[in-house]
Amino acid sequence: MAMTDAALDAAHEGLRAAGIDFVSGLPDGWQRPLHERVELDPDIRYVPVCNEGVGFSICAGAWLGGKKPALIMENSGLRVASEYIARISLGTGVPVTLLCSYRGDVGETEHWGIPHGIVAEPLLDALRIKYLIVRHVEDLAKSIVRAKRISEAQLHPAAVLVSGDCVWED
Amino acid sequence: MALDRYEWLGRLANRLPEDCLVMSTYIGAVSFEWAHHTEEHHRTAHLGQMGDVIGMAVGLALALPHRRIVCLDGDGSVLMELGQLVAMGEQQPDNLVVFVVDNGVYESIGWSSQGRRPTATAGRVDLAAIAAGCGVPYTVDVTAEDELDAEIELAFSRNVCSFINVRTRPGHSHVRPRRTDGIEDKYRFVRYVERLEGIWITGVPPQDIALMKDRKG
Numbered sequence: 001m002a003m004t005d006a007a008l009d010a011a012h013e014g015l016r017a018a019g020i021d022f023v024s025g026l027p028d029g030w031q032r033p034l035h036e037r038v039e040l041d042p043d044i045r046y047v048p049v050c051n052e053g054v055g056f057s058i059c060a061g062a063w064l065g066g067k068k069p070a071l072i073m074e075n076s077g078l079r080v081a082s083e084y085i086a087r088i089s090l091g092t093g094v095p096v097t098l099l100c101s102y103r104g105d106v107g108e109t110e111h112w113g114i115p116h117g118i119v120a121e122p123l124l125d126a127l128r129i130k131y132l133i134v135r136h137v138e139d140l141a142k143s144i145v146r147a148k149r150i151s152e153a154q155l156h157p158a159a160v161l162v163s164g165d166c167v168w169e170d
Numbered sequence: 171m172a173l174d175r176y177e178w179l180g181r182l183a184n185r186l187p188e189d190c191l192v193m194s195t196y197i198g199a200v201s202f203e204w205a206h207h208t209e210e211h212h213r214t215a216h217l218g219q220m221g222d223v224i225g226m227a228v229g230l231a232l233a234l235p236h237r238r239i240v241c242l243d244g245d246g247s248v249l250m251e252l253g254q255l256v257a258m259g260e261q262q263p264d265n266l267v268v269f270v271v272d273n274g275v276y277e278s279i280g281w282s283s284q285g286r287r288p289t290a291t292a293g294r295v296d297l298a299a300i301a302a303g304c305g306v307p308y309t310v311d312v313t314a315e316d317e318l319d320a321e322i323e324l325a326f327s328r329n330v331c332s333f334i335n336v337r338t339r340p341g342h343s344h345v346r347p348r349r350t351d352g353i354e355d356k357y358r359f360v361r362y363v364e365r366l367e368g369i370w371i372t373g374v375p376p377q378d379i380a381l382m383k384d385r386k387g
Contacts, residue, residue, distance in 0.1 A: 022229075022232075022233065024229075045232060047228075047229075047232065047257070047261060048260070049253065049256075049257050050253050050256050050257075051251070051253035051256075053221070053222070053225075053251060053253070054222075054225045054251060054253040054254050054256070054257050056222075056225075057221075057222035057224075057225025057226050057228075057229065057251075057254070058225050058226070058228050058229035058232070058257060059229060060222075060225075060226050060229060061193065061225065061226035061227060061228060061229025061230040061231075061232075061233070062229035062230065062232060062233040063229075063233075063371070064215060064217070064226070064229070064230055064233070064356075064359065064360060064363065064371070065229070065230045065232075065233025065234040065237075065363065066233055066234070066363065066364075066367060066369040066370075066371050067229075067233045069229075083221070084221070084222050084225075087219045087220075087222060088217070088219070088222060088226075091196075091219070091351075091352040092217055092352030092353055092355065092356045093352075093353055093356060094356065152372075155372065
Protein backbone atom coordinates (compact mmCIF):
# COMPACT_ATOMS: atom_id res chain seq x y z
CA MET A 1 0.00 0.00 0.00
CA ALA A 2 1.40 3.36 -1.05
CA MET A 3 -0.06 6.78 -1.78
CA THR A 4 -2.08 6.93 -4.98
CA ASP A 5 -0.58 8.25 -8.21
CA ALA A 6 -2.88 11.26 -8.01
CA ALA A 7 -1.75 11.98 -4.43
CA LEU A 8 1.88 11.57 -5.45
CA ASP A 9 1.45 14.16 -8.20
CA ALA A 10 -0.42 16.50 -5.85
CA ALA A 11 2.20 16.22 -3.08
CA HIS A 12 5.04 16.89 -5.49
CA GLU A 13 3.15 19.82 -7.00
CA GLY A 14 2.50 21.19 -3.50
CA LEU A 15 6.15 21.00 -2.49
CA ARG A 16 7.21 22.81 -5.66
CA ALA A 17 4.47 25.42 -5.39
CA ALA A 18 5.47 26.05 -1.76
CA GLY A 19 9.04 26.76 -2.85
CA ILE A 20 10.46 23.80 -0.96
CA ASP A 21 14.02 23.33 -2.20
CA PHE A 22 15.42 21.02 0.49
CA VAL A 23 13.88 17.75 1.68
CA SER A 24 15.06 15.31 4.27
CA GLY A 25 13.25 12.22 5.35
CA LEU A 26 12.94 8.56 6.07
CA PRO A 27 10.69 6.69 3.63
CA ASP A 28 7.67 4.73 4.81
CA GLY A 29 5.25 2.49 2.95
CA TRP A 30 2.75 5.19 2.10
CA GLN A 31 5.05 8.04 1.01
CA ARG A 32 7.85 5.95 -0.51
CA PRO A 33 6.90 7.06 -4.06
CA LEU A 34 7.19 10.71 -3.00
CA HIS A 35 10.73 10.17 -1.70
CA GLU A 36 11.59 8.54 -5.03
CA ARG A 37 10.04 11.45 -6.97
CA VAL A 38 11.69 14.17 -4.90
CA GLU A 39 15.08 12.49 -5.13
CA LEU A 40 14.92 12.91 -8.91
CA ASP A 41 13.75 16.55 -8.82
CA PRO A 42 16.73 18.73 -9.83
CA ASP A 43 15.29 21.72 -7.95
CA ILE A 44 15.15 19.95 -4.59
CA ARG A 45 18.14 18.76 -2.57
CA TYR A 46 17.11 15.42 -1.09
CA VAL A 47 18.88 14.13 2.05
CA PRO A 48 17.84 10.67 3.20
CA VAL A 49 18.36 9.89 6.88
CA CYS A 50 18.09 6.83 9.10
CA ASN A 51 16.36 8.74 11.91
CA GLU A 52 13.74 11.49 11.68
CA GLY A 53 15.35 13.45 14.52
CA VAL A 54 18.52 13.78 12.49
CA GLY A 55 16.39 14.73 9.50
CA PHE A 56 14.83 17.56 11.48
CA SER A 57 18.24 18.82 12.63
CA ILE A 58 19.52 18.78 9.06
CA CYS A 59 16.44 20.68 7.86
CA ALA A 60 16.92 23.27 10.61
CA GLY A 61 20.56 23.78 9.63
CA ALA A 62 19.58 24.11 5.98
CA TRP A 63 17.02 26.79 6.88
CA LEU A 64 19.74 28.77 8.67
CA GLY A 65 21.62 28.66 5.38
CA GLY A 66 18.69 30.04 3.39
CA LYS A 67 16.91 26.88 2.22
CA LYS A 68 13.17 26.18 2.47
CA PRO A 69 13.12 22.73 4.05
CA ALA A 70 10.53 19.99 4.43
CA LEU A 71 10.74 16.74 6.38
CA ILE A 72 8.83 13.79 4.89
CA MET A 73 8.12 10.86 7.21
CA GLU A 74 5.59 8.53 8.76
CA ASN A 75 3.80 9.93 11.82
CA SER A 76 5.80 7.47 13.94
CA GLY A 77 8.76 9.64 12.96
CA LEU A 78 7.18 12.57 14.72
CA ARG A 79 7.84 10.78 18.00
CA VAL A 80 11.48 10.31 17.08
CA ALA A 81 11.87 13.89 15.89
CA SER A 82 9.96 15.43 18.80
CA GLU A 83 13.04 15.87 20.99
CA TYR A 84 14.79 17.90 18.30
CA ILE A 85 11.65 19.81 17.32
CA ALA A 86 11.29 20.83 20.97
CA ARG A 87 14.93 21.77 21.42
CA ILE A 88 15.37 23.60 18.13
CA SER A 89 12.00 25.05 17.23
CA LEU A 90 10.42 25.67 20.63
CA GLY A 91 13.75 27.02 21.83
CA THR A 92 14.88 29.12 18.88
CA GLY A 93 12.03 29.35 16.35
CA VAL A 94 13.03 27.53 13.18
CA PRO A 95 10.42 26.69 10.51
CA VAL A 96 10.30 23.29 8.83
CA THR A 97 7.32 21.97 6.89
CA LEU A 98 6.39 18.46 8.02
CA LEU A 99 4.67 16.06 5.63
CA CYS A 100 3.54 12.98 7.52
CA SER A 101 1.70 9.82 6.65
CA TYR A 102 -1.21 9.58 9.09
CA ARG A 103 -1.02 5.93 10.03
CA GLY A 104 -3.72 4.92 12.48
CA ASP A 105 -6.28 7.31 11.02
CA VAL A 106 -9.85 6.02 10.58
CA GLY A 107 -9.61 3.42 7.85
CA GLU A 108 -6.30 1.95 9.02
CA THR A 109 -5.89 -1.73 8.17
CA GLU A 110 -2.72 -2.52 10.16
CA HIS A 111 -2.66 -3.14 13.90
CA TRP A 112 0.82 -1.65 14.25
CA GLY A 113 -0.37 1.66 12.85
CA ILE A 114 -2.88 2.23 15.65
CA PRO A 115 -0.39 3.61 18.24
CA HIS A 116 0.94 6.04 15.63
CA GLY A 117 -2.57 7.40 15.20
CA ILE A 118 -3.18 7.67 18.93
CA VAL A 119 -0.07 9.75 19.55
CA ALA A 120 0.17 11.97 16.46
CA GLU A 121 -2.33 14.77 17.10
CA PRO A 122 -1.72 15.16 20.86
CA LEU A 123 2.00 15.26 20.13
CA LEU A 124 1.59 17.96 17.49
CA ASP A 125 -0.55 19.94 19.94
CA ALA A 126 2.08 19.53 22.67
CA LEU A 127 4.73 20.84 20.30
CA ARG A 128 2.44 23.76 19.31
CA ILE A 129 2.54 22.62 15.70
CA LYS A 130 -0.47 23.66 13.63
CA TYR A 131 -1.57 20.97 11.20
CA LEU A 132 -3.99 20.05 8.47
CA ILE A 133 -5.35 16.53 8.01
CA VAL A 134 -5.72 15.85 4.29
CA ARG A 135 -8.08 13.02 3.32
CA HIS A 136 -8.95 14.25 -0.18
CA VAL A 137 -6.38 14.43 -2.95
CA GLU A 138 -7.69 17.74 -4.26
CA ASP A 139 -6.75 19.38 -0.93
CA LEU A 140 -3.21 18.07 -0.74
CA ALA A 141 -1.16 20.52 -2.82
CA LYS A 142 -2.73 23.67 -1.38
CA SER A 143 -2.46 22.30 2.16
CA ILE A 144 1.29 21.86 1.73
CA VAL A 145 1.54 25.43 0.44
CA ARG A 146 -0.47 26.73 3.38
CA ALA A 147 1.52 24.74 5.94
CA LYS A 148 4.77 26.10 4.55
CA ARG A 149 3.32 29.62 4.55
CA ILE A 150 2.38 29.60 8.23
CA SER A 151 5.62 27.88 9.22
CA GLU A 152 7.51 30.83 7.75
CA ALA A 153 5.14 33.35 9.33
CA GLN A 154 5.37 31.86 12.83
CA LEU A 155 8.96 30.58 12.55
CA HIS A 156 7.88 27.20 13.81
CA PRO A 157 7.02 23.93 12.05
CA ALA A 158 3.61 23.27 10.54
CA ALA A 159 2.41 19.86 9.43
CA VAL A 160 0.26 18.10 6.86
CA LEU A 161 -1.05 14.66 7.79
CA VAL A 162 -1.82 12.55 4.72
CA SER A 163 -4.56 9.93 4.85
CA GLY A 164 -7.97 8.92 3.43
CA ASP A 165 -8.38 9.01 -0.34
CA CYS A 166 -4.70 9.92 -0.71
CA VAL A 167 -3.82 6.33 0.16
CA TRP A 168 -6.96 4.18 0.03
CA GLU A 169 -9.01 3.54 -3.08
CA ASP A 170 -11.86 1.72 -1.28
CA MET B 171 47.95 13.22 27.05
CA ALA B 172 44.74 15.16 26.85
CA LEU B 173 44.52 18.87 26.00
CA ASP B 174 43.15 21.80 27.98
CA ARG B 175 39.81 22.83 26.46
CA TYR B 176 39.99 26.58 27.05
CA GLU B 177 43.50 26.70 25.64
CA TRP B 178 42.85 24.64 22.50
CA LEU B 179 39.57 26.36 21.71
CA GLY B 180 41.53 29.62 21.84
CA ARG B 181 44.09 28.30 19.38
CA LEU B 182 41.33 27.15 17.05
CA ALA B 183 39.63 30.56 17.30
CA ASN B 184 42.88 32.28 16.33
CA ARG B 185 43.24 30.14 13.22
CA LEU B 186 39.61 30.33 12.11
CA PRO B 187 39.18 31.41 8.47
CA GLU B 188 37.64 34.89 8.31
CA ASP B 189 34.86 33.92 5.93
CA CYS B 190 33.70 30.69 7.61
CA LEU B 191 30.54 30.00 9.61
CA VAL B 192 30.48 28.05 12.86
CA MET B 193 27.81 25.80 14.33
CA SER B 194 28.38 25.47 18.05
CA THR B 195 26.67 24.20 21.13
CA TYR B 196 24.06 26.46 22.70
CA ILE B 197 24.85 26.27 26.41
CA GLY B 198 27.63 24.72 28.48
CA ALA B 199 31.35 25.13 28.76
CA VAL B 200 32.21 24.75 25.05
CA SER B 201 29.75 27.46 24.06
CA PHE B 202 30.79 29.83 26.84
CA GLU B 203 34.52 29.45 26.21
CA TRP B 204 34.14 29.71 22.44
CA ALA B 205 32.07 32.87 22.83
CA HIS B 206 34.73 34.26 25.15
CA HIS B 207 37.53 33.55 22.66
CA THR B 208 35.60 34.90 19.66
CA GLU B 209 34.03 37.88 21.47
CA GLU B 210 30.60 36.58 20.48
CA HIS B 211 31.28 37.09 16.78
CA HIS B 212 28.04 36.60 14.86
CA ARG B 213 29.56 34.08 12.47
CA THR B 214 28.94 31.47 15.18
CA ALA B 215 25.47 29.95 15.55
CA HIS B 216 25.23 29.02 19.22
CA LEU B 217 22.18 26.95 18.38
CA GLY B 218 23.13 23.28 18.65
CA GLN B 219 22.04 21.20 21.60
CA MET B 220 22.56 17.65 22.83
CA GLY B 221 22.31 15.36 19.83
CA ASP B 222 21.66 17.88 17.06
CA VAL B 223 24.81 19.99 16.60
CA ILE B 224 26.42 17.93 13.84
CA GLY B 225 23.05 17.40 12.15
CA MET B 226 22.48 21.15 11.98
CA ALA B 227 26.02 21.64 10.70
CA VAL B 228 25.45 19.09 7.93
CA GLY B 229 22.29 20.95 6.88
CA LEU B 230 24.10 24.29 6.92
CA ALA B 231 27.02 22.85 4.94
CA LEU B 232 24.68 21.42 2.29
CA ALA B 233 22.76 24.70 2.05
CA LEU B 234 25.95 26.74 1.55
CA PRO B 235 28.36 24.39 -0.26
CA HIS B 236 30.75 27.23 -1.19
CA ARG B 237 31.18 28.29 2.45
CA ARG B 238 33.52 26.67 5.02
CA ILE B 239 31.44 25.35 7.93
CA VAL B 240 33.10 24.55 11.27
CA CYS B 241 31.22 22.56 13.90
CA LEU B 242 32.00 22.45 17.62
CA ASP B 243 30.41 19.64 19.61
CA GLY B 244 30.99 17.63 22.77
CA ASP B 245 31.31 13.88 23.28
CA GLY B 246 28.08 13.59 25.27
CA SER B 247 26.16 15.32 22.51
CA VAL B 248 27.65 13.21 19.71
CA LEU B 249 26.94 10.04 21.68
CA MET B 250 23.31 11.02 22.19
CA GLU B 251 22.62 10.81 18.45
CA LEU B 252 25.13 8.76 16.49
CA GLY B 253 22.78 8.86 13.49
CA GLN B 254 24.22 12.32 12.81
CA LEU B 255 27.50 10.67 11.87
CA VAL B 256 25.66 8.39 9.46
CA ALA B 257 24.26 11.45 7.68
CA MET B 258 27.65 13.16 7.71
CA GLY B 259 29.31 10.06 6.23
CA GLU B 260 26.58 9.60 3.63
CA GLN B 261 26.54 13.22 2.48
CA GLN B 262 30.26 13.94 2.95
CA PRO B 263 30.00 17.73 2.58
CA ASP B 264 33.58 18.70 1.72
CA ASN B 265 33.12 22.14 3.30
CA LEU B 266 32.44 20.72 6.78
CA VAL B 267 34.99 20.25 9.56
CA VAL B 268 33.75 18.93 12.91
CA PHE B 269 35.80 19.39 16.08
CA VAL B 270 34.69 17.39 19.11
CA VAL B 271 35.64 18.35 22.65
CA ASP B 272 35.97 14.81 23.99
CA ASN B 273 36.61 15.07 27.72
CA GLY B 274 35.00 11.75 28.62
CA VAL B 275 32.62 13.28 31.15
CA TYR B 276 29.31 15.10 31.40
CA GLU B 277 31.06 18.27 32.49
CA SER B 278 28.22 20.76 32.53
CA ILE B 279 26.03 18.87 35.02
CA GLY B 280 28.55 19.43 37.81
CA TRP B 281 30.23 16.87 40.03
CA SER B 282 30.38 15.55 43.61
CA SER B 283 32.95 13.92 45.85
CA GLN B 284 32.57 10.85 43.64
CA GLY B 285 33.97 12.85 40.73
CA ARG B 286 32.46 13.63 37.33
CA ARG B 287 29.97 11.34 35.60
CA PRO B 288 31.78 9.59 32.74
CA THR B 289 30.57 9.37 29.14
CA ALA B 290 31.08 6.21 27.11
CA THR B 291 34.26 7.66 25.57
CA ALA B 292 35.89 7.32 28.99
CA GLY B 293 35.51 3.59 28.42
CA ARG B 294 35.82 1.71 25.15
CA VAL B 295 34.03 4.02 22.71
CA ASP B 296 36.14 5.71 20.02
CA LEU B 297 34.17 8.47 18.26
CA ALA B 298 36.72 8.93 15.46
CA ALA B 299 36.49 5.21 14.68
CA ILE B 300 32.69 5.39 14.64
CA ALA B 301 32.79 8.39 12.29
CA ALA B 302 35.19 6.50 10.01
CA GLY B 303 32.85 3.52 10.06
CA CYS B 304 30.01 5.82 9.00
CA GLY B 305 31.96 6.86 5.93
CA VAL B 306 33.37 10.24 7.01
CA PRO B 307 36.38 10.62 4.67
CA TYR B 308 38.88 11.98 7.20
CA THR B 309 38.82 11.20 10.90
CA VAL B 310 41.46 11.58 13.55
CA ASP B 311 41.76 11.19 17.31
CA VAL B 312 43.99 13.97 18.64
CA THR B 313 45.78 13.61 21.96
CA ALA B 314 48.60 16.18 21.84
CA GLU B 315 48.91 19.94 21.25
CA ASP B 316 51.30 19.71 18.30
CA GLU B 317 48.99 17.17 16.65
CA LEU B 318 46.09 19.58 17.02
CA ASP B 319 48.01 22.44 15.42
CA ALA B 320 48.82 20.23 12.44
CA GLU B 321 45.22 19.05 12.13
CA ILE B 322 43.83 22.59 12.25
CA GLU B 323 46.25 23.67 9.53
CA LEU B 324 45.40 20.64 7.41
CA ALA B 325 41.64 21.07 7.86
CA PHE B 326 41.68 24.71 6.72
CA SER B 327 44.10 24.15 3.85
CA ARG B 328 41.85 21.75 1.91
CA ASN B 329 38.24 20.79 1.28
CA VAL B 330 37.71 17.39 2.87
CA CYS B 331 34.79 16.43 5.11
CA SER B 332 36.60 15.92 8.42
CA PHE B 333 35.89 14.73 11.94
CA ILE B 334 38.56 15.77 14.44
CA ASN B 335 38.08 14.28 17.90
CA VAL B 336 40.17 16.09 20.50
CA ARG B 337 40.86 14.25 23.74
CA THR B 338 40.42 16.95 26.33
CA ARG B 339 41.00 17.17 30.07
CA PRO B 340 37.90 17.73 32.21
CA GLY B 341 37.84 21.06 33.98
CA HIS B 342 36.27 24.48 33.89
CA SER B 343 37.88 27.79 33.01
CA HIS B 344 34.95 29.55 34.71
CA VAL B 345 34.39 32.10 31.97
CA ARG B 346 31.04 33.79 32.43
CA PRO B 347 27.96 32.16 30.91
CA ARG B 348 26.49 33.68 27.76
CA ARG B 349 23.54 36.02 28.29
CA THR B 350 21.53 35.47 25.09
CA ASP B 351 18.81 32.89 24.45
CA GLY B 352 18.17 30.82 21.34
CA ILE B 353 15.85 33.37 19.77
CA GLU B 354 18.43 36.17 19.90
CA ASP B 355 21.21 33.80 18.85
CA LYS B 356 19.15 32.72 15.83
CA TYR B 357 18.36 36.24 14.65
CA ARG B 358 21.89 37.53 14.93
CA PHE B 359 23.28 34.50 13.06
CA VAL B 360 20.58 34.66 10.37
CA ARG B 361 21.16 38.39 9.82
CA TYR B 362 24.90 37.76 9.57
CA VAL B 363 24.34 35.02 6.96
CA GLU B 364 21.93 37.24 5.04
CA ARG B 365 24.56 39.99 4.80
CA LEU B 366 27.39 37.58 4.06
CA GLU B 367 25.56 35.68 1.34
CA GLY B 368 23.30 38.43 0.02
CA ILE B 369 20.23 36.26 0.63
CA TRP B 370 16.88 36.66 2.40
CA ILE B 371 16.04 34.17 5.18
CA THR B 372 13.36 35.77 7.37
CA GLY B 373 10.98 38.70 7.09
CA VAL B 374 9.13 40.13 4.11
CA PRO B 375 10.95 39.19 0.88
CA PRO B 376 12.05 42.02 -1.44
CA GLN B 377 9.51 41.09 -4.14
CA ASP B 378 6.66 41.45 -1.62
CA ILE B 379 7.93 44.88 -0.53
CA ALA B 380 7.81 45.94 -4.19
CA LEU B 381 4.24 44.61 -4.37
CA MET B 382 3.21 46.71 -1.36
CA LYS B 383 4.61 49.83 -3.01
CA ASP B 384 2.59 49.05 -6.13
CA ARG B 385 -0.58 48.75 -4.08
CA LYS B 386 0.01 52.11 -2.39
CA GLY B 387 0.66 53.80 -5.71
